[in-house]
Structures are given as structure tokens and as C-alpha cells.
Amino acid sequence: MDQRFVQGILYVPTLPTVLTRVLNLLEEENSSAGDLERIIQHDQALSSKVLSVANSAYYGFRQQIDTVRRAVVALGFDEIRSICLGAGLLGFLQQNAFRDPDFAGELWLHSLAVAEATRIIAVRTNSDEVDRAFTAGLLHDLGKVVLAAFFPDDLEALLSLQEQEAIAYHDAEIALGMEHWEIGKVLAGHWELPLVLEEAIGFHHNPSPSQTYFQLTAAVHLANELAHQLGIGQAGDDQHLGACAPEALAILEGGKADLDSIRDELQARREGIESLWRTLVSKG
Numbered sequence: 001m002d003q004r005f006v007q008g009i010l011y012v013p014t015l016p017t018v019l020t021r022v023l024n025l026l027e028e029e030n031s032s033a034g035d036l037e038r039i040i041q042h043d044q045a046l047s048s049k050v051l052s053v054a055n056s057a058y059y060g061f062r063q064q065i066d067t068v069r070r071a072v073v074a075l076g077f078d079e080i081r082s083i084c085l086g087a088g089l090l091g092f093l094q095q096n097a098f099r100d101p102d103f104a105g106e107l108w109l110h111s112l113a114v115a116e117a118t119r120i121i122a123v124r125t126n127s128d129e130v131d132r133a134f135t136a137g138l139l140h141d142l143g144k145v146v147l148a149a150f151f152p153d154d155l156e157a158l159l160s161l162q163e164q165e166a167i168a169y170h171d172a173e174i175a176l177g178m179e180h181w182e183i184g185k186v187l188a189g190h191w192e193l194p195l196v197l198e199e200a201i202g203f204h205h206n207p208s209p210s211q212t213y214f215q216l217t218a219a220v221h222l223a224n225e226l227a228h229q230l231g232i233g234q235a236g237d238d239q240h241l242g243a244c245a246p247e248a249l250a251i252l253e254g255g256k257a258d259l260d261s262i263r264d265e266l267q268a269r270r271e272g273i274e275s276l277w278r279t280l281v282s283k284g
């Protein structure tokens, strides 16, 4: 990775306090729905986003949910926490902060699909990390988001190199010293994200049993492949289909057959994911 990016990342703004507090709840053993409610209620924008998601077609409640407390009761702690992270990040990295808002929008949809798929895999494999699965999936391509938001000239250079040389996205990244997994990992460190997220971001293309949080990283790896295969959103590197690392596939007891059925489950949730995405990216 080019030192220029290491330097540049130091200038990327820190996460809003509210987002850091929601993330920290993941690490606190005794955190409760009440803690989450208090954090949300202190943030006007987040409160209204949580309510609009809770009332969206994705959940299909017949009765209007008009308080954060009711939303937490109706949807549950984990669900609300995931929504806060999604909404908080999307609010922090507004689409109009990107030179190419469509690229950013597709990248967020891809990230939500990977988040959902990682959660499905974590539940199926009885992972200890179910709580963090959605977050890890959501953040896995953080490096790409950051490149698009803060290094748009470099991203354009990358895309044109890829086109000129007719090479894979990842090869173009390596050629220019801007590997998104490295950039994301450095930013995760800069933001002091939990190590489990830093690993999932840093190794999602290269999971290995020697890593501390291999199970979750492998789940993200598989989830990423599934989101690419189904074409839910786009992330630039859509040409590496079917490249599941065998080590990662091994976390599924039934191997490829399990992966196929997880793919079906993800496909069945596609409309829900897309409607959640529309609610999250809409203003207000």
C-alpha cells in the first residue's frame, strides 16, 4: 500500500460520537436496550431515521411506531443497533459527498447485502460473533467507500487503468498501491474500531485459519461472494465470480450445498434489503 494513503487516512474525519457509542455497545457485555435507546434519543437525525426504517415496508408493521422505545421493543436490540450503524455511516458519508453518487449508492447496497448474508451465515454456523456479523459485513469494503469519498482522483485513475489494461479491479488496486482491504484496515485502526472488525475488513479477500477472528472473516468472505453472484448492488470488482477460498468454505458443514441454500435465502431477502437501502439513503 502506497504511503500516500497511509498519510491521507490520518485526515479522514473521525466517526461521529453517536456512531462510536453504538459500536462500543458491541463490546460491552452488559449493554441493554435502555442504553441504546438513550444514545439514539440524544441524536435527532438518528431518531428520525430509526423511526422511518421501523415504519418502512421492510418490517410491515400495521401500527405506526412513533417512539424510539416502541421501535426497540418491536424490532429488538440487535436489529435496532444494526439500523443505527447503517444509518449513522450513511449519514456520515452522505452520497453527495461522492464525486460519483451512483457508485457510492451501489457500494452501500452491496455492503448491506453482504451484511445480511454475513448474519445469515453466522446464525447457521452458530458463530460466537453473530452480534458483530451484520456490522462486519456492512464495513467490509470500508476502504472502497473511503477511496470514493476522499480520494476520488485516485479512484478515477484506478478505473481507467483497469479499463485500459483490461485487468481485474484487484490487480489495478495492487498496481497502484491502493488495495481497499489495506486502506480499510488502516482506517479501522485510525478509528479505533474493535479488532474483530479490523480483521474482517483487512482479510475479507484472504481469510486464513491463523487469524484470530477467522470464523467471522470467512463468513464475510463467503457473504461477499454471494452478494456478487446475485448482483445485489455493485462494488467495482464484479469479475471475480466463484472465487470462494476453500478455507472459508470449510466453515460450512455442508460445503457448497450449504452455500447454495444460503444464496437462496439471501435472494429471498433481496427485496427487503433493497427497500431497507432505499429508506436508509433517502434524506430525512
Ligand SMILES: [Fe+2]
Pocket (backbone or CB within 6 Å): 140, 141, 180, 204, 205
Ligand atoms: Fe472487498
Ligand SMILES: [Fe+2]
Pocket (backbone or CB within 6 Å): 110, 114, 140, 141, 224, 235
Ligand atoms: Fe465487497
